[in-house]
Amino acid sequence: MRATRTEAWTGRILLVVILVLTVLPLVSMLSAALQPADRNPTGLVWPSDPQWGNFVTAFEVxxxxxxxxxxxxxxxGVVPISLVVATLAGYALGALKIPGSRAILLFFVLGLTIPFEALIIPLYYQAQSLGTLNTQWAVIFPLIGLYMPFGVFWMRAHFVNVPPELSEAARVDGANVWQEFRSVQLPLARPALSALAILLFLWTWNQFLLPVVLIANPLNRTVAGALTFFQGQYSLSIPLLNAGALLIITPAIIVFLIFQRQFIRALLQGAVKG
Known part of the structure; x- marks a missing residue:
């Protein structure tokens, strides 16, 4: 059923509004970052003499x-391992229909309800007992486990929606479970895998709480903690803080823009259904 002209224009207007609301904060941050470092910008005003050197100072400081x-x-350390484990588990729960799969899925869904903050203290003592405290591994291992409920749920939702006739045809041609998974299921799962990889990258790149608690050396934490180095003489410099924030989020924006087609394709294929 084709959309009416009114529905089409309503959709376009809504997209424009969302685009403006998304881009406007970034433009505001850019204009503030280009102001003189000793000034506090007020409102969205493009400077007459942009101070691009603020980005260099923020990068160094x-x-x-x-x-x-x-x-x-x-x-x-986090994304590849999480993708492999989540894909295998999602395939087992969604396509193989192993015994007790519903109970296992419910267990993973319950894991989605546990906030990171509630696990900080146990994770601290666990990292201490494993000897990984104050290293990046103290963040890598917990994040793999914390992301697993969502990853498994996401990939299972994809494999559930794959027509079973494809698997049956592969079996008729003599393919075993591994051959079917590698030759049939994995190519079909590329959009879902790409979307999950983007989400895991963004969540890991912007992770702040776990590195601060589990890693003592600030230089071994994630880039989200870069603004902590502005304490002291630069703590009140709004332009430098905005410049630093833009430097931090730029890689995440670039990655999303590069893989946005795969992300949208996964959503359209029903990767979040099931």
Whole structure:
């Protein structure tokens, strides 16, 4: 059923409003970041003499490059492992219909209700007992476990919606479970995997609480903690704080823009249903 002209225009207007509400804060931050460092900007006013050097100062003062490397290490430790485990578990629960799959799924869903804050103290003592405290591994291991309920639920929702006739055809052709998973299921799961990878990247890159609690050395934390280096003489410099914040969120924005097609495709294919 085709949408009427009124519905089409309503949708376009709504998209424009959402776009403005999304871009306006970023433009406001950029205009504030380009003001002189000793001024407190008021409102959305583009400076007559943009101070692009504020980004250089923020990059150096905030140790952004070092923290980006630390964040990249944590992301590379969390995202690939989470994707592999979540995909295998989601396939088992969604396509293989293993015994007790509903109870296992309910267990994972209950895991979605547990906030990070409630697990900080147990995670601290667990990291201490494992000898990973004050290292990036103290953040990597907990994040893999904390992201697993959502990851498994997300991937199961995809595999449930895959037509069973495809698996049956692969079995008729003599494929075993592993061959079917690798040749049939994985290619179909690329949009869901891409979307999940984007979400895990964004959540890990912007993680702040766990690194602050579990890692003593600020230079080994995630890039989200870069603004803590502005304490002292730069703590009241709104332009530098905005410049630092833009530097922090820029990689996340770039990653999302690159993979936005896969993310939208996963949503349209029903990756969040089931």
């Amino acid at each position: 905030g140790n952004v490059w070092v923290l980006m490397q630390s964040s990249a290490f944590i992301v590379l």
